[in-house]
Amino acid sequence: MSDVTWRNYKEEKHSKPSPLKGIRVLEVCTLLLGPAGPGFLAEMGAEVIKCEFPPMGDTCRDLTPFGYLFREQGPAFAHMNTNKYWLGLDLHTTEAQEVFHELAAKADIIENNLRPGVMESWNIGYRQIREINPDIIYLAKNGFGQWGQYARENRPSNDGASQAFSGYAWLSSFPGQPPLKSRLYICDNYGALMGELAVLAALHHREKTGKGQFIELSQSEAIMRAMTWVWPYQQITGKVAMPSGNRDLSICPADTFYCADDSFVAIAAPAPDEFRGLCTAMGKPELADDPRFKDHLTRLQEDNATEILKIIADWARSRTSKGIEELAEKHGFAASHVYNTKEVVEDKHFRERGFMTEVNDAILGRYLDHEFPVMMSQSSPKVEWGVRAVGFDNEYIMTEVLGKSEAEIKRLYECGALGKWADVPTRRPPSNWDGKSGLRTLLDLSSSASKTAAKPGQKKKNKEALKEQAAFLDLIRDRDDPAIAHTKPEALEDITVLDLSYKSYAGCYCSSMLAELGAKVLRIEPLEGDFIRTFTPYGMLHKGEGLNYLTEGRNKHHITLNLKEAEGREILKALAAKADVLIETYKPGVMDGWGIGYEQLKKLNPKLVFASITGFGQFGPMSRINMPDYDNIAQARSGVQSATGEVMPEGKSYDECPWAVPTKAGPWIAWVQPGTFMAVGILAALHWRKTSGQGQALDVATAEAYARFDDYAALWYQETGIVCERFGSLDTAGWLYCFAPTKDGAVFLGGLRLEMWQAFADMLGKWDEWDAASWTTLQVFMRKDEQLKWAPRVFAETRNYTNDELVAMSIEYSQNGRLAPITPVVAPVCSPEEPMKDANWLERGMFTPVKDPVYGEVVVAQAQHKMTKTPIRTNWVCQPVGYANERIYKEYMGFSPARLKELKKAGII
Numbered sequence: 001m002s003d004v005t006w007r008n009y010k011e012e013k014h015s016k017p018s019p020l021k022g023i024r025v026l027e028v029c030t031l032l033l034g035p036a037g038p039g040f041l042a043e044m045g046a047e048v049i050k051c052e053f054p055p056m057g058d059t060c061r062d063l064t065p066f067g068y069l070f071r072e073q074g075p076a077f078a079h080m081n082t083n084k085y086w087l088g089l090d091l092h093t094t095e096a097q098e099v100f101h102e103l104a105a106k107a108d109i110i111e112n113n114l115r116p117g118v119m120e121s122w123n124i125g126y127r128q129i130r131e132i133n134p135d136i137i138y139l140a141k142n143g144f145g146q147w148g149q150y151a152r153e154n155r156p157s158n159d160g161a162s163q164a165f166s167g168y169a170w171l172s173s174f175p176g177q178p179p180l181k182s183r184l185y186i187c188d189n190y191g192a193l194m195g196e197l198a199v200l201a202a203l204h205h206r207e208k209t210g211k212g213q214f215i216e217l218s219q220s221e222a223i224m225r226a227m228t229w230v231w232p233y234q235q236i237t238g239k240v241a242m243p244s245g246n247r248d249l250s251i252c253p254a255d256t257f258y259c260a261d262d263s264f265v266a267i268a269a270p271a272p273d274e275f276r277g278l279c280t281a282m283g284k285p286e287l288a289d290d291p292r293f294k295d296h297l298t299r300l301q302e303d304n305a306t307e308i309l310k311i312i313a314d315w316a317r318s319r320t321s322k323g324i325e326e327l328a329e330k331h332g333f334a335a336s337h338v339y340n341t342k343e344v345v346e347d348k349h350f351r352e353r354g355f356m357t358e359v360n361d362a363i364l365g366r367y368l369d370h371e372f373p374v375m376m377s378q379s380s381p382k383v384e385w386g387v388r389a390v391g392f393d394n395e396y397i398m399t400e401v402l403g404k405s406e407a408e409i410k411r412l413y414e415c416g417a418l419g420k421w422a423d424v425p426t427r428r429p430p431s432n433w434d435g436k437s438g439l440r441t442l443l444d445l446s447s448s449a450s451k452t453a454a455k456p457g458q459k460k461k462n463k464e465a466l467k468e469q470a471a472f473l474d475l476i477r478d479r480d481d482p483a484i485a486h487t488k489p490e491a492l493e494d495i496t497v498l499d500l501s502y503k504s505y506a507g508c509y510c511s512s513m514l515a516e517l518g519a520k521v522l523r524i525e526p527l528e529g530d531f532i533r534t535f536t537p538y539g540m541l542h543k544g545e546g547l548n549y550l551t552e553g554r555n556k557h558h559i560t561l562n563l564k565e566a567e568g569r570e571i572l573k574a575l576a577a578k579a580d581v582l583i584e585t586y587k588p589g590v591m592d593g594w595g596i597g598y599e600q601l602k603k604l605n606p607k608l609v610f611a612s613i614t615g616f617g618q619f620g621p622m623s624r625i626n627m628p629d630y631d632n633i634a635q636a637r638s639g640v641q642s643a644t645g646e647v648m649p650e651g652k653s654y655d656e657c658p659w660a661v662p663t664k665a666g667p668w669i670a671w672v673q674p675g676t677f678m679a680v681g682i683l684a685a686l687h688w689r690k691t692s693g694q695g696q697a698l699d700v701a702t703a704e705a706y707a708r709f710d711d712y713a714a715l716w717y718q719e720t721g722i723v724c725e726r727f728g729s730l731d732t733a734g735w736l737y738c739f740a741p742t743k744d745g746a747v748f749l750g751g752l753r754l755e756m757w758q759a760f761a762d763m764l765g766k767w768d769e770w771d772a773a774s775w776t777t778l779q780v781f782m783r784k785d786e787q788l789k790w791a792p793r794v795f796a797e798t799r800n801y802t803n804d805e806l807v808a809m810s811i812e813y814s815q816n817g818r819l820a821p822i823t824p825v826v827a828p829v830c831s832p833e834e835p836m837k838d839a840n841w842l843e844r845g846m847f848t849p850v851k852d853p854v855y856g857e858v859v860v861a862q863a864q865h866k867m868t869k870t871p872i873r874t875n876w877v878c879q880p881v882g883y884a885n886e887r888i889y890k891e892y893m894g895f896s897p898a899r900l901k902e903l904k905k906a907g908i909i
Contacts, residue, residue, distance in 0.1 A: 005377050005598055005697050006619035010354035013380035018045020019688035025109040027051060028091070031060045031752065032159060032188035032711070033141055033219050034113030035081055037195045042083035043372040043381045044684050049103065049397060050081065054088035054419025057390035059753055061426040065716050065724065065733045067782045071364050072430045073387055075712035076733055079369060082383045088391025088419040091122045095417035102402050104129045104136065109199055111139045115154055116146045116473055126214045127472050135212040137202045141195050145218040145866065147477040149840040153811055156825045160737055162187035162220040164748035167832030168227065169739070171666030174245035174659035178746055179829045181729040181739050182665060183644040189709040190226065191219030193676050198865040200683035201491035201517045205870050207690060208494065213869035214476060221846055225864040226672040229537050229547035230832045231847065235859040236542055240833040246664050247309065249537040250548050252299040253278070254632050255309050256338065256664065257316035258654050264662055265321035266636035267312060269333035270296050271503065271531055274628060277331030282315045300539030334627045336636045338662045341713040341723045344639035353620040355704045361386040362438035363429055369714060373674070373705040374681030375617070378696035379688045388438065389429050391420035395443035410445045420446050480871060482845030482863035490518020491870035495686070497521045497581040499556065503531045504585035504629060505668055506613045506702055508552040509675030511583055514682065515555035516872040522575065522888060523556040527907065529881035543855050545878060551860045553878030559889065560882040560909055568908045569596050575892060576601045581609045581682055585629070588618050598697045608695040609685045611678050617701035629702055634670035637703035640710055643724040662726065674705035730791060735781040736760055738791065739829055740798040747798065747806050750825030754778040760824035763813045764797050803828035852877045885909055
């Protein structure tokens with residue numbers, strides 16, 4: 001992309017409009033899955049009003065690495081809740097419910113992540129709100145969705161449970177080792193991002209039709225959607241997809257290697273020129289012509305892959321990671337040392353692009369944090385202010401949004417409907433706050449900053465209410481069941497997308513997200529097809545197709561076009577003139593050199609949204625680096641891999657414990673997640689186009705997008721100098737939050753509130769022995785020494801039970817325990833085979849076989865979010881190279897069969 005597009009972007013973005021300005025969101029969310037999604041919208045300019053129960057507010061405020069506070073705030077909470085307005089509203093009271101109704105009448109979107117029925121019990125569920133505002137877009141997200149067996153059982157869930165249930169943790173460990181929990185709250189963050197994709201698609205539909213809708217999302221289903229080749233592999237082979245550590249089973253070579261300076265380097269070189277470059281760098285150019293390694297599919301075969309990875313490992317052991325990076329740049333393969341948090345925070349490239357950016361907050365002061373990773377040339381996302389205490393904006397919201405008088409506001413405080421923060425760390429403003437900075441109004445009508453409590457007897461929990469709730473959830477199922485998706489319209493059916501991505505699963509995934517929502521995606525490949533079609537586990541093909549591409553060719557019309565020829569580029573220009581979106585993944589400057597870059601195409605189509613996804617972005621010191629983009633490289637550069645993995649046992653070495661190393665995620669999350677971020681950015685840009693009439697350029701760098709999910713590491717490092725390190729399957733920022741061994745495997749245990757940790761002790765019959773009644777704060781248990789003390793005690797108990805027994809105990813405790821309905825989250829750690837056969841996910845349509853006209857019945861993950869008006873669907877899974885040439889070129893270009901024959905003979909199509 002031309003340098004002129006991004007000149008002075010970092011310096012000028014705060015003077016540019018925001019893409020979602022004018023959209024109002026009400027958030028009733030807690031922990032991470034809930035708040036992260038509205039946080040993305042807030043960074044893109046939406047007015048997000050976060051409703052919290054005073055005085056303690058969101059439980060996420062307590063997520064603190066080893067008990068550390070960032071300027072008296074929980075750093076994970078501070079990272080994901082910027083740009084919001086803060087309302088302390090006790091929704092147990094009828095007065096607060098009436099206030100919420102008034103806000104809902106003026107809102108566009110409502111989001112919650114509570115268990116099914118809770119919002120209805122407070123009289124603010126979709127059934128009640130749609131009577132007030134029929135146009136509302138209402139998103140309900142949680143672990144298991146609104147219906148199905150697990151929803152009926154009212155099971156609690158969270159990120160760790162979804163990692164366990166989905167098979168994600170299973171795939172992210174080493175062979176022969178226990179499943180490994182990601183250091184990231186990946187299912188929370190990715191589920192939240194997937195939810196906003198549905199919300200913005202629903203907004204697009206509403207702008208056309210005036211109709212709002214109800215959307216539900218299961219975070220477990222969202223992460224299963226990201227697990228690429230796993231599902232068709234298991235269907236076709238009948239085998240369980242197995243973990244492979246840092247080795248990529250679908251790309252060869254691609255792995256993380258131990259270096260001479262005790263560092264680690266990720267290397268990827270699957271394409272012919274890349275592999276030859278790597279062999280030359282190793283001083284073994286003859287390997288490129290060795291029959292065992294002659295092409296990518298041959299290298300992927302198990303014996304050949306094992307051999308070439310051993311050769312590379314031996315070579316890397318004699319080099320430094322930085323030296324290998326230099327050779328990669330010289331010879332054209334991909335390599336990166338495994339960045340830690342310090343390197344991400346201090347990286348010149350991240351800073352000059354404005355991804356790692358300084359926030360100058362009126363209350364928290366100056367600090368660095370990750371920004372929204374989609375750069376937008378005309379309407380820029382940005383951080384304007386940081387987190388605030390519970391109820392900080394009460395007066396502003398009551399006066400400016402609802403127009404209430406001082407007397408009315410005072411009455412709301414007096415009856416307990418409105419409230420403010422408790423005078424404790426993580427809830428109050430920093431101790432050096434002057435009492436005025438950051439306030440939007442000088443009114444202070446609260447009688448006390450810490451006295452608010454629900455009035456007794458106002459919780460609507462009776463048989464009639466529960467009966468109504470069950471009937472409502474049945475109604476939702478009737479309207480959003482994937483089985484009836486094909487009877488309803490599609491949200492993006494008026495949008496045309498050109499997908500020019502090459503050798504990038506991020507681009508393929510991005511266009512799949514849009515195609516599932518109904519966009520007409522023209523997948524444009526070179527004549528020989530995209531090299532990514534050969535990315536497949538063990539070199540396995542299904543009817544000639546690699547399994548990864550088989551999952552992400554869905555709903556796309558595949559055509560070919562030779563962009564290296566002038567006539568091919570002229571055809572591309574004609575297509576771009578009729579398109580709404582163009583997605584490309586070529587190295588910066590390539591499209592411009594062909595005369596079809598953003599600056600050139602916008603002259604033909606000023607409304608075009610031009611989306612580029614690359615490893616290093618379109619601008620910044622490393623943007624022109626001579627390295628391709630791969631998932632394992634982005635994972636290495638994000639800072640996440642370095643802090644994920646098992647801890648090296650004392651006195652042991654890497655040679656003895658090759659599994660105790662920085663460990664990447666097994667699925668292609670650093671390709672999938674940037675692709676989803678870009679899809680969200682595209683929908684935001686399309687919304688802004690409706691009001692401005694302008695298209696724009698979008699830029700995503702894959703490592704930045706993945707690093708955006710790194711919840712608290714950057715803030716922790718800034719204040720303390722502590723670099724987040726590996727902590728196995730315990731959790732740096734939470735207790736009880738870990739994988740625990742059992743008689744027949746492992747379970748995830750979650751208890752991020754003191755009462756849940758107490759409930760776990762009680763469930764095991766340890767209330768008295770562990771003196772649980774005396775526990776007063778969870779913070780003490782989060783300390784590293786306390787976690788290392790308590791973990792063996794917990795594991796000694798869980799080994800006495802099977803997975804099923806512990807799950808049943810948790811469900812039983814939620815109904816009859818001393819602290820019921822509070823209960824710990826307990827989830828079995830599953831292989832991917834188990835969710836694929838699980839009646840709950842089958843009932844919800846996640847693994848319904850797709851009847852494809854070319855490839856037969858294929859199982860892919862689908863239906864990850866469910867929408868009552870415009871449900872997503874998979875019409876077909878893939879198409880061969882050039883499959884739609886005749887039909888698409890006739891429809892869009894008017895080409896006759898004779899003309900197509902001429903173009904084919906000339907090597908254009």
